[in-house]
Amino acid sequence: MNHSAQTKPDYERELRRAGVRITRPRRVILDILAATEDHPDAMEIFQRASTIDKSISLSTVYRTMKLLEGMGAIHRHAFEGGPARFEQASGDHHDHLIDLDTGDVIEFHSNRIEELQDEIARELGYEIVHHRLELYGRRRKASARK
Ligand SMILES: [Zn+2]
Structure with missing residues (x-):
């Protein structure tokens, strides 16, 4: 999904509002x-x-990420087999497919999956507040790809 097409959130204004x-x-x-x-x-x-700035330490990065996550300004992903990954929180929802060989993270969105999840939750008497869906896979060989 192309994030650049979206208006980027104004982190600074959000932070100031939060008194940071x-x-x-x-x-x-x-x-x-x-x-x-x-x-x-x-x-x-x-x-x-x-x-950009040599004086920024790794612990400053960790602290800042935690702060932004707490504000809901960024999403933290705990994908299997690697460190936590971050992305800015944006209005549109998407899920992730992780390439087990390269570690590449591919974004996708499926209306069918979204509807199916709502349907399952409804049948169980629930309303979905939020969800995470992670697919882990390997690229199919060209001959096997249809
Ligand atoms: Zn993403």
């Missing part, structure tokens, strides 16, 4: 998250931040 001071490292990390379209882990965010 916008320090230099926080600003750098916020800018990185707003610009990225992948699902970087804390180390990758730290590496990108370091190229």
Whole structure:
């Protein structure tokens, strides 16, 4: 899914509303998250931040990610077999397929899956508040692909 087509959330305004001071490292990390379209882990965010500001430490990155997650400004994904990955929270819902060989994270959305989940929950007497769906797979060989 193309995140760039969406209006990016104004993290700074959200933070100020929450009474959080916008320090230099926080600003750098916020800018990185707003610009990225992948699902970087804390180390990758730290590496990108370091190229902009050498004084930003890994622990600052961890602290900032935790703060943003608590505010609902970012989503934290605990995909199997790797570190937590982050992405900015956006209005449109999507699920993820993780490539077990490359670690690539592919986003998808299926109305059929969404409807089916609602249907199952309704039958069980529930209303879905939120859900996570992760598919883990390997690329099919070209000959096997139909
Ligand atoms: Zn995603």
